[in-house]
Amino acid sequence: KNQVEQSPQSLIILEGKNCTLQCNYTVSPFSNLRWYKQDTGRGPVSLTIMTFSENTKSNGRYTATLDADTKQSSLHITASQLSDSASYICVVNPFNAGNMLTFGGGTRLMVKP
Amino acid sequence: KAGVTQTPRYLIKTRGQQVTLSCSPISGHRSVSWYQQTPGQGLQFLFEYFSETQRNKGNFPGRFSGRQFSNSRSEMNVSTLELGDSALYLCASSVPAGGTDTQYFGPGTRLTVL
Numbered sequence: 001k002n003q004v005e006q007s008p009q010s011l012i013i014l015e016g017k018n019c020t021l022q023c024n025y026t027v028s029p030f031s032n033l034r035w036y037k038q039d040t041g042r043g044p045v046s047l048t049i050m051t052f053s054e055n056t057k058s059n060g061r062y063t064a065t066l067d068a069d070t071k072q073s074s075l076h077i078t079a080s081q082l083s084d085s086a087s088y089i090c091v092v093n094p095f096n097a098g099n100m101l102t103f104g105g106g107t108r109l110m111v112k113p
Numbered sequence: 114k115a116g117v118t119q120t121p122r123y124l125i126k127t128r129g130q131q132v133t134l135s136c137s138p139i140s141g142h143r144s145v146s147w148y149q150q151t152p153g154q155g156l157q158f159l160f161e162y163f164s165e166t167q168r169n170k171g172n173f174p175g176r177f178s179g180r181q182f183s184n185s186r187s188e189m190n191v192s193t194l195e196l197g198d199s200a201l202y203l204c205a206s207s208v209p210a211g212g213t214d215t216q217y218f219g220p221g222t223r224l225t226v227l
Contacts, residue, residue, distance in 0.1 A: 042220055
């Protein structure tokens with residue numbers, strides 16, 4: 001069983017709308033939880049990194065939240081743009097594991113005009 | 114600063130052959146990690162190098178190996194290629210290893226095994 005589960009697998013929204021992507025994880029203990037954006041044919045780009053003690057982290061229109069008690073994280077995208085069309089990947093860094101990251105399967109977001 | 118570069122970008126090999134992929138990290142970055150991305154398994158950690166030493170290794174067979182040079186450049190090698198090795202191989206670098214350091218990914222090498 002994957003230790004990082006994301007939902008939904010795919011999502012279509014209209015330009016300008018908001019959306020929220022979910023991530024449930026079982027990795028424990030962990031050092032930090034990350035959200036990456038991956039455009040088709042490119043390497044992932046870091047959006048946010050939260051330590052286990054942080055509850056929220058923002059990067060422009062992207063806001064990530066973390067609830068370590070329920071082992072859930074979410075990524076909220078505000079006022080979506082066409083360029084937000086990409087895969088969004090939730091990543092958990094286990095404690096004391098260097099960069100031995102555990103990846104979720106990703107949510108593929110499509111923003112339509 | 115130039116980003117992480119990977120060469121080659123595309124590669125086609127046949128079963129049984131071996132392949133070497135190269136990664137040049139961002140200048141000043143000493144940690145290099147390798148990942149495999151496939152449609153079925155998603156992204157999976159292969160190994161991590163820091164100051165020419167392998168710090169961590171993922172759950173991959175011994176056919177997958179790597180090394181890091183004194184200038185932090187890294188190579189990974191896959192011997193006796195199998196069809197299932199077809200994937201996008203991504204390299205990422207960061208300043209030190211682990212923690213909350215941002216990893217910067219390269220564009221990847223797409224390997225196709227026929």
